Amino acid sequence: MSVEIFRGCTRGCRFCQAGMITRPVRERSITGIGEMVDKGLKATGFEEVGLLSLSSADHSEIGDIAKGLADRYTEDKIGLSLPSTRVDAFNVDLANELTRNGRRSGLTFAPEGGSERMRKVINKMVSEEDLIRTVATAYGNGWRQVKLYFMCGLPTETDDDVLQIADMAMNVIQKGREVSRSNDIRCTVSIGGFVPKPHTPFQWAPQLSAEETDARLEKLRDKIRGDKKYGRSIGFRYHDGKPGIVEGLLSRGDRRIGAVIRAVYEDGGRFDGWREHFSYDRWMSCADKALAEFGVDVDWYTTRERGYEEVLPWDHLDSGLDKDWLWEDWQDALDETEVEDCRWTP
Numbered sequence: 001m002s003v004e005i006f007r008g009c010t011r012g013c014r015f016c017q018a019g020m021i022t023r024p025v026r027e028r029s030i031t032g033i034g035e036m037v038d039k040g041l042k043a044t045g046f047e048e049v050g051l052l053s054l055s056s057a058d059h060s061e062i063g064d065i066a067k068g069l070a071d072r073y074t075e076d077k078i079g080l081s082l083p084s085t086r087v088d089a090f091n092v093d094l095a096n097e098l099t100r101n102g103r104r105s106g107l108t109f110a111p112e113g114g115s116e117r118m119r120k121v122i123n124k125m126v127s128e129e130d131l132i133r134t135v136a137t138a139y140g141n142g143w144r145q146v147k148l149y150f151m152c153g154l155p156t157e158t159d160d161d162v163l164q165i166a167d168m169a170m171n172v173i174q175k176g177r178e179v180s181r182s183n184d185i186r187c188t189v190s191i192g193g194f195v196p197k198p199h200t201p202f203q204w205a206p207q208l209s210a211e212e213t214d215a216r217l218e219k220l221r222d223k224i225r226g227d228k229k230y231g232r233s234i235g236f237r238y239h240d241g242k243p244g245i246v247e248g249l250l251s252r253g254d255r256r257i258g259a260v261i262r263a264v265y266e267d268g269g270r271f272d273g274w275r276e277h278f279s280y281d282r283w284m285s286c287a288d289k290a291l292a293e294f295g296v297d298v299d300w301y302t303t304r305e306r307g308y309e310e311v312l313p314w315d316h317l318d319s320g321l322d323k324d325w326l327w328e329d330w331q332d333a334l335d336e337t338e339v340e341d342c343r344w345t346p
């Protein structure tokens with residue numbers, strides 16, 4: 001059973017549309033959450049409760065909420081979970097609380113960028129030290145598996161930024177073996193291709209082509225697999241770059257993309273979210289045909305960088321964000337300048 005514990009997020013990760021458009025933060029009270037969980041469990045008979053939101057560990061009373069629920073349901077063996085959390089030791093304590101009676105299988109964190117430089121560009125303020133300290137706490141508390149989420153193809157990214165993901169994973173395993181005194185620990189690196197989204201500072205950014213994404217991820221895979229000491233303890237999961245280009249076309253498309261979607265449908269396209277049904281070639285040939293009369297193509301929508309003057313197809317939709325503020329934040333990204341969390345300030 002899912003219970004939403006608050007809406008909004010003010011961390012300001014620059015790739016994140018949800019964080020940008022759902023401000024400000026509005027929290028449910030601890031008593032309100034307690035009642036919802038109680039009523040919901042009685043009404044449904046579910047045995048697991050997920051405390052959901054964009055960044056659940058940021059609820060101002062999350063420690064008390066987790067402890068209160070864990071205490072209340074100790075006897076009933078009700079499982080509690082939080083979605084992937086930010087990288088700090090507090091979240092390991094929280095995870096320990098939530099799994100007091102259960103199995104400690106995997107903990108998930110999302111540093112998103114492999115290098116410190118990249119994390120400044122995307123405004124994900126996590127240092128490698130924080131990460132290592134956090135996973136050390138996790139392995140030290142009996143967790144055996146840590147999952148790390150990253151993106152590939154972020155603005156200004158180079159091969160080197162992505163290859164640093166391997167170094168990070170190796171440092172994680174090294175530290176994990178040290179604190180757990182065991183070789184039986186794993187770190188899984190999971191990577192998705194970055195797709196620029198409207199109403200974010202990255203709405204002007206060029207998307208990385210499918211070929212370059214694949215080439216970059218192959219280099220990363222080779223670096224991880226080629227490492228004799230740690231490679232076997234690191235799992236690597238990634239998707240090829242082609243679906244990302246279709247996502248990018250739909251993400252920043254305008255009215256003309258309607259003709260492409262229709263053409264794909266009429267050509268038999270169904271359930272493209274399922275890998276076995278997805279046809280990149282169908283999307284590209286339908287796009288070529290449908291867009292020819294307008295003088296634009298798939299690259300124009302995806303891998304092209306936009307300028308300040310360009311009128312964007314979603315500019316008439318008000319998400320509560322000032323376009324000039326987004327532009328400034330985009331410039332800050334290019335300068336590798338971070339902005340503070342605005343949760344407690346105007």
Ligand code: SF4
Nearest residue numbers: 009011013016019054
């Ligand atoms: S923490 Fe970052 S990625 Fe997560 S919801 Fe907030 S802004 Fe988005």
